[in-house]
Amino acid sequence: MTATTRARANPPRVLIARPMPAAVRARAEELFDVEWRDSNAPMSDAEMRSALALYDGIMPTLGDRFSAEIFAEFGRPRCRILANFGVGYNHIDVEAARGHGVTVTNTPGAVTDATADVAMTLMLMSARRAGEGERLVRAGLWTGWHPTQMLGLHVSGKTVGIIGMGRIGQAIARRCHYGFGMNVLYANRSAKTVDFPAQQLPLHELAAQADVVIVAVPGGPDTHHMIGADVFGAMQPHAHFINIARGDVVDEAALIVALQQGQIAGAGLDVYEFEPKVPEALRQLENVTLLPHLGTAAEEVRSDMGLMALNNLQAFFAGETPANAV
Template identity: 55%
Template sequence: MKLFISRLMPDPILARAQKDYAVTLRPEAVRPLSEDEMVDALTTHDALLVTLGDRFTAEVFQRALAAGGGKIRARLIANFGVGFNHIDADAARAAGVEVTNTPGAVTDSTADIALTLILMTCRRAAEGERLARSGQWQGWGPVEMLGQHVTGKTLGVVGFGRIGQAIAQRCLYGFGMDVIYYNRSAKDAGFPAEKVDDLHDLMARADIVVTAVPGGNTNIVDGPALAAMKSTGVIVNIARGDVVEQDALIDVLQRAAIAGAGLDVYRDEPAVPAALRALDNVVLLPHLGTSTLEVRLNMGNMALDNIDAVAAGQVPPNRV
């Protein structure tokens, strides 16, 4: 069975893959696949292990079908990651290609990065670190670098799946925060959390808002939602860059209509708008949500488990 891997992977994942399959490894660390590369991989390999940025659109599948005389060789696209909005899963299935992801493997690390951004934004840690490095720090003073307390505040979580609940649990038990959430259905998280049915109501009540919805919820936090926030409010996005309307966010930050934002994702990654980079009231991270070796190993093994299942003629465990 021929397996195409679109990016460099941790050594143990490559070793496992190469032991069981005829592997074509594309020697790229971050550059996404081009459309031509995707079409070629679909028509020359039995399974593909791909990741964020590899945009398998309906057009890609149509081109691959045309190139293959109406049939695609690949039986599976195993996505390395939980979010799969870069893959048109409906078009894949229509072309006879299964799509899988790696749910669960990323929950704790993504929740941890949300807490990192909450603390960094509320306590102005990135701004303070830049000041200390600059050599311009003048010393401690009673009104210097004042941030805001995290303990005892109200957390609003937009999207209350695995990751949203893990963030809420950390904030409740670690910082005594009250938890409210916006979600299509009510969730029994096993700890106190109030479902709020109106997003604008949640944005208005929360001191800190964290987005944890899956990809595909484009601009769910739009200009009017941001306008509903308190002037002391903080928003953190660890979901997908297009979940928050980026231009509207830049506007409220430039006007200091909210206190700050912490971002790990961006609309047009890896591009980070100059307007965001120029602001002191936003913390910018380069998509570090799952960036630990333990998590990347778990993700890789889960992706290979899905490939193994398809190779054995079984239903993959993480079909989307």
């Protein structure tokens, strides 16, 4: 780790847990007494405990598991805010944090369009067998065009079922409806007022009717293994399954079986149950598209996320309620 000492009097001391884009780094240096972790690996238990004792605020991200056990040895740690870099915060035990006087924030909004774009990427790649086709060309095995070559699913005019109709789910639905003329079904805890035609259905009815099923729910105990063998069993054999939410929303073993046995035609995944571990059985399947968690991987998006996290820190230390407290 390397420390930067600010010239102005007693700025809050903040640990930023990953290297960040230049714009985020520059802004952080203006605002705080910053220490940068120069590793992209998740923080260890010892690092997290030490950080809670040494810093006024921390900017953690996916993989930094601030569990109840991490907080257990503290009454009120020096750290008073975890400004998460990312919209998902299921790696932080929010109730445990609150119990120890620690505010938790996230970065919604900044990630919406980029994540929806990756959902569309995966839908098209899976439906049109793009990953399989690229592997064929790269292996030098393509013998030329013919009328029945690698026939896939034409998504225009088909039915998409979206599980979770929050910001990201709605952004996906708009792209599907207005871009591809798709009929939109959704499963959600409550009905949503949206600016496009959509029908709310129970989860298993949605799975049975949709040509493409896309998961866009937050992670956490309430959604753990929400999608399992029963959902895959309800889907149509020609249907495709897309996950851009959190890996543990899906029972990965059940997904593998569904793909191996032809219960569904294909899948597109940006997240995994035990990320970054991806099962060998999944990697060997031709009918699945696998991306390395690229949902927000655009420089301006990651910069916006970092600046939003810094805004949350700045508001908190100014005695205000951060805009994105969870």
